[in-house]
Amino acid sequence: DVKVTQSSRYLVKRTGEKVFLECVQDMDHENMFWYRQDPGLGLRLIYFSYDVKMKEKGDIPEGYSVSREKKERFSLILESASTNQTSMYLCASSGFGTVLDQPQHFGDGTRLSIL
Amino acid sequence: ELKVEQNPLFLSMQEGKNYTIYCNYSTTSDRLYWYRQDPGKSLESLFVLLSNGAVKQEGRLMASLDTKARLSTLHITAAVHDLSATYFCAGMEYGNKLVFGAGTILRVKS
Numbered sequence: 001d002v003k004v005t006q007s008s009r010y011l012v013k014r015t016g017e018k019v020f021l022e023c024v025q026d027m028d029h030e031n032m033f034w035y036r037q038d039p040g041l042g043l044r045l046i047y048f049s050y051d052v053k054m055k056e057k058g059d060i061p062e063g064y065s066v067s068r069e070k071k072e073r074f075s076l077i078l079e080s081a082s083t084n085q086t087s088m089y090l091c092a093s094s095g096f097g098t099v100l101d102q103p104q105h106f107g108d109g110t111r112l113s114i115l
Numbered sequence: 116e117l118k119v120e121q122n123p124l125f126l127s128m129q130e131g132k133n134y135t136i137y138c139n140y141s142t143t144s145d146r147l148y149w150y151r152q153d154p155g156k157s158l159e160s161l162f163v164l165l166s167n168g169a170v171k172q173e174g175r176l177m178a179s180l181d182t183k184a185r186l187s188t189l190h191i192t193a194a195v196h197d198l199s200a201t202y203f204c205a206g207m208e209y210g211n212k213l214v215f216g217a218g219t220i221l222r223v224k225s
Contacts, residue, residue, distance in 0.1 A: 040124070041217060042217040045214075103150075108156070
């Protein structure tokens with residue numbers, strides 16, 4: 001089974017702090033994704049990555065950055081946390097090529113509160 | 116730009132009843148996904164629909180895809196309490212990028 005592990009289930013930070021959310025997958029997947037989930041809005045894509053050291057902006061990248069130094073690890077960075085970034089953050093991964101019909105596999109999520 | 120709309124957003128149903136969740140999408144999508152999310156948990160993949168007319172079934176859930184109408188449905192047969200969860204559909208844009216609907220909160224009452 002695919003395992004996507006997010007480093008924290010719950011996190012509380014203060015406004016202005018730099019926040020790191022870590023995600024590791026164990027299936028050698030090329031694609032990795034960061035979403036935020038808010039009630040009534042579904043999941044919205046923040047950033048995604050097709051390969052090591054590459055990244056692409058999703059629908060709501062403002063206030064975030066990402067890092068992918070190794071294939072299995074994809075980090076989301078809140079450069080200067082603000083209260084409107086309080087949300088549930090979900091990481092996902094998926095394979096490439098002939099496994100495009102496979103779904104994205106999600107981690108358990110990090111519930112981040114910015115005070 | 117792909118947009119995905121689900122309805123209803125909230126569904127309260129009695130055990131034993133049937134109902135359908137609808138998922139409309141705005142532009143061509145290579146495939147359509149259905150996910151389930153239990154409270155406090157992550158998303159679990161239910162179905163991947165790859166082509167027009169595709170139908171998949173798992174237990175009391177059946178999903179179908181009509182690419183000409185840009186519509187997917189998730190049909191629930193004889194609902195049971197264990198099906199209470201939030202259900203998301205998602206279409207695919209370029210490069211394996213998913214666009215999610217807002218989700219349907221399903222509550223099955225005994």
